[in-house]
Structures are given as structure tokens and as C-alpha cells.
Amino acid sequence: MTFDIGLTAIGGTVLLLGLLSVPVRRLWLSGPLLALLLGVLLGPEVSGLLTPAEWGEESYLLEQAARLTVAMSLMAIALRLPPGYLYTHMRSLLIVLGPVMIAMWVVSGLATHLILAVPIWVALLVGAVITPTDPVISSTIVQGSIAKRNLPERMRHFLSAEAGANDVLSYPLVFLAVLMLAHPPGAALEEWLVRVLLWEVLAVVALGGVLGYLAGRALSWADRSALVPRTSYLVFSLSLTITVLGITELARTNGLLGVFVAGLVFRGVISEQEERDEENVQDAVNDFFLLPVFVLLGLTLPWSEWAALGWRGPVLVVAVLLLRRLPVFVALSPFMRSVHGMREAAFLGWFGPIGVAALFYANLSLHETSNSLVWTVGSLVICASVLVHGVTATPITRLFGRRAGRAANDREHSIA
Template sequence: MEALNIALVTIGTLTLVLSLVSGLLQDRAYLPSEPMAAATLGVVLGPIGLNLLHLEGFDDPFLVLEQFARITVGLAVMAAALRLPSGYVSDNDRGMAAVLVPGMVAKWLVSSALVYALVGVPVWIALLIGAVVTPTDPVLAGTIVTGNAAERYIPESIRNLLTAESGANDGLAYPLVFLPLLVLQHPLDRALTDWALGALLWGVGAAVAIGAAVGATAGWIERQSSEHAFLEESSLLSVTVAFTFAVLGGVKLLGSDGILAVFVAGLLFNRFAESTDEIDEQKVQETVLRLFTFPIFVLFGLVIPWKQWLELGWSGVALAASILLLRRTPMMLVFDRFVDDVDARGAVFAGWFGPIGIAAIFYATVAHRVLGTEIVWSVTSLVVASSILVHGLTATPLTKLYGHAMDENHRQSEDTDRSDSSSAFADG
């Protein structure tokens, strides 16, 4: 009970302080990001620091982390779906398909090759770790694409691209993760059959179908209730949060991919629901997400495997740096031509800010539960911590640099247009 009270005080105080100064954190390059501050608090309060909080009292600490991460990612992908303009994914189907299918496969193979080369694990373990770190995290990405600084410096096209990708590929990583997981547990022919029928057909196909049907139905009902004044404001503000939990839990009970179903359901709900209510619903969703985001990063700080990191040595450092540099940016430079309103500079920016976070923690804890091997968690946690640190430190300065570069290009373009107009007038 004492540990619970300590957790309530520390996490509550952290959430209060960070909420009051969130704009300042986004505007000052020398201040830590919110996830970085939360993870640091976990380290300070954990076994390596003051030893005030720990998860060893639970029968399976990784199970606690897994379920907390699953709920947080579910809230995050719903928030991402509500944040997008209605119909964004279908209107940009060519670009999204390129980024989410060959783009994800490219990220998976690059990450896996780096793990295999630098850590020296078996091929299927490398493919598993590569799949775990493939998805762009919607929680960390949300801290980059939301807020006054993001709206001021990052074009809407880039913000929408990062939001849509981070929301979709958390669920779409499901078959990538379960292919090596199944191969490591069963003979190859059985593993491939289970993967095609279970992970791909049922895990992805059913999740998309169920999410779309439930989301469209819930959106239509919400619109009708709003038009007929059946909804009170207090009920309205709880709709999307309750909807997230219902879809996440219900689809999981059916054995499908609950995270992907939540994102698809959010997209369809966003399209069919009353548009005037969506702003309030989005704000509540973002607020509840913040209440889960800080605790999950504190929990991550508590369970960092420092000993295993030291055993990885410089190969672990090289791996984390290589994955952050090579996993995503080259892919975005290749596929940016398929994405509307994204040039080479925008592709580099979007390529760099593809953070690795809670989604990777979720899949790593699933792999740890299924296989019982430590190496997946050791490597994944190191990459996640590196992403929290590096992307947290670079978010503000690179966002401002990108915004200033865009403004300079815009001014040069206007000067060129005025010069051309003046020349044409003089010639006339």
C-alpha cells in the first residue's frame, strides 16, 4: 500500500507539473521532453536509484508492463485516428499503402539485418527484434506532431503523415512480430500455416473488418443521438474512451489484433460521427492518453535492464544508433514520391521523427512472455531508451529548424515571383 501511495504522489505530481509547463517544454530545446522526464523519474525511483518503487512484488512484472502498454497504445491509436482529417487515409491511399506495406517490410528487414550483424543472435531472433522495433510509436509521435510548436513549424501534410502512419503500423506490425514468434515455437510448415490463417487472415483481415463495421456503426449512432439531443455533454465526452476500451478488449477476446481494430474503428467513427462533437471527443481522448502516458514511461524506467545493457557493450550502442539512423529515413526518401505534399526535405524530417516507444515495449513483452528469452527485451529496451533520449532532445531544435527552412523557401519563392512580375511589366 505504501508503494501505491508513493506511485500516486510521484506520478500525479509529475503529470501536474508537466501539464502546466507542456508548452514551455516544447519551446525550449534545453528542457527534457515529457516522456524523457517520466522515464528519468522511473529510474530515480526504481531499484537503481532510491528503490522506492519496483514491480518485483507482482508475480510477472512483464505482464503488468505488457497490459499497461497495450491500453496506452490503444488510447494513442484512437487519438491518432480522431486527430486526422476525416477521410485522410482513403484520400491518400496510394501514399499510405506505399509507406505501410513495402515501407514497413523495408524497415523490418533493415532493423533485423542490423540486429543480426551487430548482436550476433540467430536469424529468427533477429527478425523478431527487427519486427518489434519496426512500428512508429503513436505516443512519442503524438508529442512531436501536437501542440503550438508543431502547428507553427511543421506543415499539416507532415503532421498528418506521421499521425496516420504511427496509428496504422502499430497494428500492422502484428503479423511481422508473430511470423518469427511462430517459427521459433513450431516446425516451419505449421508455423507458416498458423501465420497465414491466424496472424494475417484473422489477425489483420478480421481486425480491419470488425473495426470498420463497429466504428461506422458507433459513429452513425453517435450522430443520430446528437441530432436528436439524446446525448448529454458528460456522456458525450466519455464516448471515445469507452469505445476504445470496448473495441480493444472485445477484438482481443476474439483472438484478433485489437490495436489495429481500434485505429480502423476510430477512422470510421471519425467519418460518420457528428463533426461538431469530434473536437471535444478528441480533447478528452488526448487528456486520458496523457494520464496513461506518464505512468507507462515511469514503469519503463523502473524495469530498465541495466546489467543486460552492459553485457551488450559497444555493439548495443552501435545497434541503437544504426537503427535510429537507418531503419526509417532511407525508406521515406524512397517512398516520398508516393505521398502528396511531401518533398525530399519533408521526407528526411518525417524519416527522422519515427520514434520507437510504447508499441515496441508492448510487442517485446509479448515476445518475452511467449519465449521467455531475455535478449529480445534487452535489445528492444535499449533501442526504446535511445529513441526517447535522442528524439526527445532533437524534437524542438529540428522542428524549429525545419520550420525556419520552410519559411525561407517560401520567402525566396515570393521574391522570385515578384521579380518575374516586375520583369514582365518592364518588358511590356
């Protein structure tokens, strides 16, 4: 019966939000926020209808659900980006994936260290977990009619590309902290350089590229030979994501990075018509996998551990949301050619949501270190980001569109 209740709740949520997506956005709500609230209502702390502890180890369920959801979102982003996008916008992306990302890690870690008074490498592990701009929530911000009417395609592509890339590049930061907590500094750095950077990062780039190239060639050949109908693209796109994720995980590498690289290469190989089909299919798959993971998160929130943080929990949340990304992004935006002006810098600096990627890394870190603080703080910041960024997405997007349109009109009048 419990399983049937879960199926009904999750399936009904996906169905209802799919039918009412536009009115929901007009109410300044978001699908992830509503799914999270549904999970809380169904969970053991409120109605008690669903108890995830009866299904198995909660952290393992969350880790695997988050891993699959992020993989789907990364493939969707890779198929959505124009071919060669990362190369043509390399300078701006290197800035946001280099100094901006490192600053996000350090600021989040120092805030955790100072406010919670925990050891520095524990704090830096928490900082690494909440560093990535979530590709799942970012997709909900840049997709839909409101975003398309008010945001230039250039900005939507940039936020998607950054979210996809820095999500997978957070992996080395997480494991640097994990290894520093487990080994002496010298041994930890050696293992990090050899195992994490060389094998789990660099090697998987090559592996993911090969898999994406072969899949693209196979689909193009099958399409030319009339062996594959358009309706089978759903199966092909979903299967590619799962296959790459499975192969890279079996090779004990960074599976999410492998999926993202495979998607980018795959996009560059297939034809323009196939690109449009695959993009639409993968976005639909992404929407289907998006909401259940937030229902599951709502079911498993550590309420008592949050209460034990006392006043420090809310203070840390405010510090992270305000200081983690916005100041450094705005400060370095003049060096990013893809970001035009302070208005765009402020928008992109604010919308660096923390979500399913952090959920994955928090539970992965919990398994690697057995330090429950990572899950306690990580889940608290994730929920705060889902609430704050979800509620502000629609009004700020509309405000940006109005001001951008007004500025364009002023320029036209001045030229005339």
C-alpha cells in the first residue's frame, strides 16, 4: 500500500504540474518547490503516509535518485546548447568555472567554518557540496514561455552551460576535501592528483567523448537507413544517458562528467533535424525525472538535526545565499564577454541555485566520510535555495525583461 501511495502522489504531481505549469509560474511558484512541499506533507513528520526508511537506506536512495536526475538534466543541457558553444564562449566560461567557482567554494566553506565552528576541511567539504549551480533547477529558470519572452537566448544558454559544467567540475573539490579528511595531506594530494584528476576527470572526458561520437554516428546511420522511427528517439535518448552513466560508473570514474561530454559530442555529430528531436525528447524526460526527486527529498528532511543547529542554521543559509556567488560574479563580470552589463551580471549572479547536484554530492560525501553534518547543512541550504530561487524566478525574470525592453526603446529614441 505504501508503494501505491508513493506512485499515486508522485505520478499525480507530475501530471498536475504538467497541466498547470503556466498558472503555477504566474503564482511565483515552481515545480520543485511544490514537489518538495508535497514530500513534507506525505512524510513521517506530518501525515506519516510515506516513510522512506522502510524502503531501504535513505541516503542511498537519495544519492542514486539524484545521480540519475542530474544525469538526465546534463544530457538535456548538452543537447540544448548550440554546437561548439563551449568553445566560442570559452573565455567567459573559464572565468566562471575558475575564479568564480573557487570563490564560491571558499566563501561557502569559510562561512560554514566561522558560523558552525567546525574543522576547516569539514567546512570545505560542505562548501564543495553546495558549490555547483544546479543544472536541474537552472533548467526550470531558463525554460518556459516566461523565460523565452524576457531573457535573451544568449543568457539562457550561458546559465545552462555554466550549470552543466560546474556541476561536474565540483567533483574534484568534493573529493579533495574527502581525501584530506581521510589521509595525511601528502597522501591525500597524491591520490587526488592521480586517481581523481587523471582518471576520474581527464580519462572520463575521453571515454564520454568516444561513447557520444559512436552513439551519434549510430543514430545518423540508422536514420539514413530508415531503421529508426522518430518515435523511438525517446528510447534512444534515455538509453544513451543511462548507458553512459552505467559504463562510466563501472569504470569507477565521474559518471556525470561522462554523460555531459557524451551529450556534447553526440549533439555535434547528429543532424540539425535530429538535434531538434533529441532536444525536445530529452527535455520531456528531464521534466519527468525532475519532480520525484524533490518529493523524495521532502520525505527525508532531517528536522531534528536542523533544530539542533539553532540560530546558526538560518544565519548560515542567509550568508551562503547572499555571499556565495553574487558578489564575485558581479565583480568579475566585466571580464566575461558573454555577460553584457551590470543588469545581466546581477541576474546571473543571483540565479546560481543549489539543488539536486548538491543533494547528490551531500549523500555521496555522507557515504565517504560518515559525517552527518554534510547532509544536515546541505539539505538545509538546498531547501532554502529551492524556496528563495523558486519564488523569485518569475518576478525577477519579468522585471529583467521589462527593464531590458525599456533600455532598448531608449537607445532607439536616442539614435532617432
